Amino acid sequence: MKNYKSLIYFGLISFCLTACGDKTPKEVNFTIGELSANIAIHTEAQSAFINASDPNEYVNEHSDELANESNSAPKGIEFSWTYKADNGAKPTDFTLNFKEKSSGDTYSVNVEGSPATVYNFKLVEEYTWNVSANYKKASFKSEDGSFSISNAEPIRNIYVEGLENVRDCGGWTLANNKKYKQGMIYRTCEFNSAKTNPFASLTDNGKDVLLKQLKIKSEIDLRKTLADNDDDEVNGITSSPLGDGVNYISCPMVFSQSNIYTRSENKDSLKRFFESLAVESNYPIAFHCVRGTDRTGGLAYVLGALLGMDETDLMRDYLFSNFANIKSNPIKAGNIDRNSFYIVGMSKCEGDTPMERAKNYLIENTGVSEATLDAIVSILTE
Numbered sequence: 001m002k003n004y005k006s007l008i009y010f011g012l013i014s015f016c017l018t019a020c021g022d023k024t025p026k027e028v029n030f031t032i033g034e035l036s037a038n039i040a041i042h043t044e045a046q047s048a049f050i051n052a053s054d055p056n057e058y059v060n061e062h063s064d065e066l067a068n069e070s071n072s073a074p075k076g077i078e079f080s081w082t083y084k085a086d087n088g089a090k091p092t093d094f095t096l097n098f099k100e101k102s103s104g105d106t107y108s109v110n111v112e113g114s115p116a117t118v119y120n121f122k123l124v125e126e127y128t129w130n131v132s133a134n135y136k137k138a139s140f141k142s143e144d145g146s147f148s149i150s151n152a153e154p155i156r157n158i159y160v161e162g163l164e165n166v167r168d169c170g171g172w173t174l175a176n177n178k179k180y181k182q183g184m185i186y187r188t189c190e191f192n193s194a195k196t197n198p199f200a201s202l203t204d205n206g207k208d209v210l211l212k213q214l215k216i217k218s219e220i221d222l223r224k225t226l227a228d229n230d231d232d233e234v235n236g237i238t239s240s241p242l243g244d245g246v247n248y249i250s251c252p253m254v255f256s257q258s259n260i261y262t263r264s265e266n267k268d269s270l271k272r273f274f275e276s277l278a279v280e281s282n283y284p285i286a287f288h289c290v291r292g293t294d295r296t297g298g299l300a301y302v303l304g305a306l307l308g309m310d311e312t313d314l315m316r317d318y319l320f321s322n323f324a325n326i327k328s329n330p331i332k333a334g335n336i337d338r339n340s341f342y343i344v345g346m347s348k349c350e351g352d353t354p355m356e357r358a359k360n361y362l363i364e365n366t367g368v369s370e371a372t373l374d375a376i377v378s379i380l381t382e
Helices: 002-022 044-050 055-061 204-213 264-277 295-307 311-323 341-347 354-366 370-380
Strands: 028-032 077-079 081-085 093-100 106-111 116-118 125-134 139-141 145-149 156-158 166-168 185-188 218-221 247-250 285-288
Touching: 028 125, 028 139, 044 055, 044 311, 055 311, 081 125, 093 116, 106 116, 106 204, 185 295, 218 264, 247 264, 264 285, 264 354, 264 370, 285 295, 295 311, 295 341, 295 354, 295 370, 341 354, 354 370
Parallel strands: 185 285, 218 247, 218 285
Antiparallel strands: 028 081, 077 116, 093 106, 093 125, 125 139, 125 145, 156 166, 166 185
16 A cells, blocks of 8 residues: 555656646746848858849859859848746747738748748848747747848849759849839749759758748749650659649740740740739749759740840849759850740840840740730739
8 A cells, every 4th residue: 555655646746747847838038139230141152243243254253163052042040039938848849920011921930949040031121020939838929029131132042941043033123113023923943853854852841931931822834744745854743742732834845956936845835834924813933944044044034024124134133043053064144045045036026125025025926915914014013
């Protein structure tokens, strides 16, 4: 009997210790670290390229350093905090919560603890932020802090774990003092590994960034399929690797050393691509080929021209792909003449500006209507 009572006694002590340790606190006090009022997101090398008067000359001078290293991601921002629960309980995890001042849009990032580095903020944007300590039965939140992204430099490059060469197409100043909207359309590399020359290895964290931070609704895949081109680049997929909630639009484009802008195989895909951009419910959109350089770069060029980007900025965006580990020789301006044939096609059309030539090219060579192109401009500019 004595041993039995001892077991009960020690069992109760053990239970109390466990219960007390797991007990949700009534109050948690936070102190959040201060952030600079103005934060830059580009690395020193990225800023040097963006600000170069001749971006192609920058690529020429740094060709040995480019195209075989992974330098396409932005700088992250480090967030720090301390906390104290009234009962000493430890949280199960933390959540960083962000709100954009201009749009009111919010998103959250789960992190293990302080400090935590977060990426992918918009250019020239003000934010409020706070941290939540999450316990089994409750969540306690800090007061709000604030910070701003000072980058007037264009190119909102994006960090997605497992992917290279990801960036927002928006953020540029356009003709007539308009702006290319951020957060609407992204250019990337592939999401699943191609059947040949695999390039991507998207992680669960990377997938969360695409779905929860960038909130991608549609994926436009420019890679060839077996059914359309007798050559499977997509590894047999018929839906988005991001899940059934993402609209998957296949626009397979032939890519070879011939006049791609006149090839009948690509006409329907080009039309489908631009008609998809005219549907507002498709946004935010991510489009890609394999590496996100040639087919993707060419279409980004034509789209940017249609919206009103000038030729230097179009080339700057095209050449920024060199900061990704694209496993090839650096891309130079001359590549456009050899590879991005739809850009060559655009340059041969009538018009005094890239905008006029892009519009004429698309109407004449793809069958896209002027109303469709006007809808794209309306959706993507402000």
